[in-house]
Amino acid sequence: MGARQQMVIAARATGRMCFDTVYTDLDDMEGFRKDVEMIKTMGFDGKSIINPRQIPVCHEVFTPNEKQIRWAEAVVREIDTKKAMGIGVFTLNGKMLDVAFYDGAKRTIAWQKLPVFIRGIYNMKNAVGREIPEEILKATGKEPFQGSFSKHLVAYQAATHTVAPVIDPSYSKVVDSIEDVLKKCGIKDGMTLSFHHHFREGDYVVNMVMEAVHKMGIKDLTICATSLGKAQTPIVPMIEDGTITNIQASGVRGKIGEAISNGKLKGLAIMRGHGGRVRAIESGEVHVDIAFIGAPCADDMATAGLSAALTAVTAVFSLCSRRCQYADKVVVVTDTLVPFPNVPASIDMTNVDYVVKVDAIGDPSKIATGAAKPTTDQRKLLMAKYAADFMTYMPWYKDGFIYQTGVGGASIASTKYLADHLRKDGIKIGVAMGGIAQPICELQHEGLIDKIADTQDFDTAAIEDIKTNPNHYEITTSQYADPFNKGAYVNKLDFVILGALEVDTKFNVNVVVGSDGVITGAQGGHPDTAAGAKCTIVIAPLLQGRSPAICTECTTITTPGETVDVVVTDYGIAINPKRTDIIEAAKDCDLPICTIEELRDKAYAMVGEPDPVQFDDRVVGIIEARDGSIMDVVRKVKPYEFK
Numbered sequence: 001m002g003a004r005q006q007m008v009i010a011a012r013a014t015g016r017m018c019f020d021t022v023y024t025d026l027d028d029m030e031g032f033r034k035d036v037e038m039i040k041t042m043g044f045d046g047k048s049i050i051n052p053r054q055i056p057v058c059h060e061v062f063t064p065n066e067k068q069i070r071w072a073e074a075v076v077r078e079i080d081t082k083k084a085m086g087i088g089v090f091t092l093n094g095k096m097l098d099v100a101f102y103d104g105a106k107r108t109i110a111w112q113k114l115p116v117f118i119r120g121i122y123n124m125k126n127a128v129g130r131e132i133p134e135e136i137l138k139a140t141g142k143e144p145f146q147g148s149f150s151k152h153l154v155a156y157q158a159a160t161h162t163v164a165p166v167i168d169p170s171y172s173k174v175v176d177s178i179e180d181v182l183k184k185c186g187i188k189d190g191m192t193l194s195f196h197h198h199f200r201e202g203d204y205v206v207n208m209v210m211e212a213v214h215k216m217g218i219k220d221l222t223i224c225a226t227s228l229g230k231a232q233t234p235i236v237p238m239i240e241d242g243t244i245t246n247i248q249a250s251g252v253r254g255k256i257g258e259a260i261s262n263g264k265l266k267g268l269a270i271m272r273g274h275g276g277r278v279r280a281i282e283s284g285e286v287h288v289d290i291a292f293i294g295a296p297c298a299d300d301m302a303t304a305g306l307s308a309a310l311t312a313v314t315a316v317f318s319l320c321s322r323r324c325q326y327a328d329k330v331v332v333v334t335d336t337l338v339p340f341p342n343v344p345a346s347i348d349m350t351n352v353d354y355v356v357k358v359d360a361i362g363d364p365s366k367i368a369t370g371a372a373k374p375t376t377d378q379r380k381l382l383m384a385k386y387a388a389d390f391m392t393y394m395p396w397y398k399d400g401f402i403y404q405t406g407v408g409g410a411s412i413a414s415t416k417y418l419a420d421h422l423r424k425d426g427i428k429i430g431v432a433m434g435g436i437a438q439p440i441c442e443l444q445h446e447g448l449i450d451k452i453a454d455t456q457d458f459d460t461a462a463i464e465d466i467k468t469n470p471n472h473y474e475i476t477t478s479q480y481a482d483p484f485n486k487g488a489y490v491n492k493l494d495f496v497i498l499g500a501l502e503v504d505t506k507f508n509v510n511v512v513v514g515s516d517g518v519i520t521g522a523q524g525g526h527p528d529t530a531a532g533a534k535c536t537i538v539i540a541p542l543l544q545g546r547s548p549a550i551c552t553e554c555t556t557i558t559t560p561g562e563t564v565d566v567v568v569t570d571y572g573i574a575i576n577p578k579r580t581d582i583i584e585a586a587k588d589c590d591l592p593i594c595t596i597e598e599l600r601d602k603a604y605a606m607v608g609e610p611d612p613v614q615f616d617d618r619v620v621g622i623i624e625a626r627d628g629s630i631m632d633v634v635r636k637v638k639p640y641e642f643k
Helices: 003-014 029-042 052-062 066-084 099-113 134-140 178-184 205-215 230-240 254-261 274-282 321-326 378-391 409-425 438-445 460-468 477-481 526-532 580-585 596-607
Strands: 090-092 095-097 192-195 221-225 244-249 269-271 290-295 329-334 354-357 401-405 429-436 449-457 472-474 495-498 502-504 535-539 566-569 572-575 615-624 630-637
Touching: 003 029, 029 052, 066 090, 066 099, 134 615, 134 630, 178 205, 178 354, 192 205, 205 221, 205 230, 205 290, 205 329, 230 244, 230 254, 244 274, 254 615, 254 630, 274 477, 274 526, 378 409, 378 535, 378 566, 401 409, 409 438, 409 495, 409 535, 429 438, 429 460, 438 449, 438 460, 449 460, 449 477, 460 472, 477 526, 495 526, 566 596, 572 596
Parallel strands: 192 221, 192 290, 221 244, 244 269, 269 615, 290 329, 329 354, 401 429, 401 495, 429 449, 449 472, 495 535, 535 566
Antiparallel strands: 090 095, 566 572, 615 630
16 A cells, blocks of 8 residues: 555544645646645645745635535435435445445535635636635635635524514504614614615605604714615715725616726625525624615505505515614604405505604606616617527427526517517516516516516516516515525526626626626626526627627626526527537527637627726625635726736
């Protein structure tokens, strides 16, 4: 028996990790790689190195891939189950296993959980190849993104919150003003306040609360919002004067995005998808001190819902329901008080501390997003038709499939073209989910959709429909997309159609940062649905104005390419080479199939290869992956310097 084998056996016997000796020939990297691969096979846990150039090889060889991790997890589960049943030897996927495989599988699982600095201190690149500054990892306590499914079945302890019980029946939850409720909630410097964006451009709640906070001289607040946009522009001076020092949201737009991109926010903007936001709250990563819920109607016990509000600004409550369960203080803000009980209820009175009646919580005419409108753009219509036609060649296109589309013009148009196929083929959608607009409701009324699982509404027609349609129902964002619950709706998706600002040749997608480097969008459910769907289709024109939408490298990555399957442009359709099943299914279609590189080259031939955006060294924002790791960072934009 060789010395190396004896070392491994001794290490295992004493419960220690075992590292092999150095490889001294720095010019023979091929030989070094072969040596590393060999010692991994022998059971070593790592390799001693004498030059930083050797670190990436060790990192690559020893870090388990997704397939290896899933196999290891399956082995551990099966051995645990069979051991409890008294079975010692069995087969898993046709491979004979026994307890001897157990320790190796456990080591594989443990290895992928190790901090990146242990696996390679000089290599701070994450799974999509983005360098994450060490100071950001230290400041946030986060790790670089390791893959979309790296946290599968990894247990965590859910968060808790403080509850002030209401026992005295004479106690009233009704408070006269925003100022008074802030005092009752114990507002102070450094707190985290949460808001939702159900009312979109018609929202008044954020501004009226923050105006009151500003008058009270409160500083250093973290705003945890589902999204911030044009309607919240009045808070920009509060970013500049230090009232607000940190922002956590799905995304930011308009003047707020510009302020962050120009370095006016003292702290960091952390941008999460819908599922990631809920995960952050439920896991305790984000602790909400006071949550504000804008409600179209509520009773004196703060039960909030939709049914009694006929003319007010209205919206489903999916985006804020989890905040009610985990925040220390919860305040319902309404302009319509109704008799008790206000049922059916979206927000239960048992989770709410106070209710404040104000003159108006928003402008009903501005609740609809401008994007949720049919398009007449011929390019978008062509892409929409390509996407719908492509779906019909896929094995998941069958009666009862589960479907989601975005609210951009091309996405809505794709649903229209898909409906033509449904009528012709005599099949229907089982469940349509996500953000809902009028076209989806109309298809259900026609009998082409069985059920609608609603997480947010993009127009008033969808809101009116959910009030009266029993097959159009509300689900929480946790139910919809939380990767840290025990199974989310997105995991059942067959198809999702999404948009993009940029797609690179590795199928990574950017939906947050514009071609000028300024934050201008939101992740929303993009990374959640992409990870969950069997077939993720991204629609993007070849050119966004004069900027190539298909490029060599995205300005910022929000959705990893491993979860993006098909890219549809006005000049052709590219399929992720990793999806050999989709390539096979599409081989006989009469659509313009090409490679992603060919699409990139066409774009560059038209407008040239763009110069990279010029950024400062300062990190102003973080793009979080669904599991809380760091997908990418956003740096301060600096003025363009002509060469």
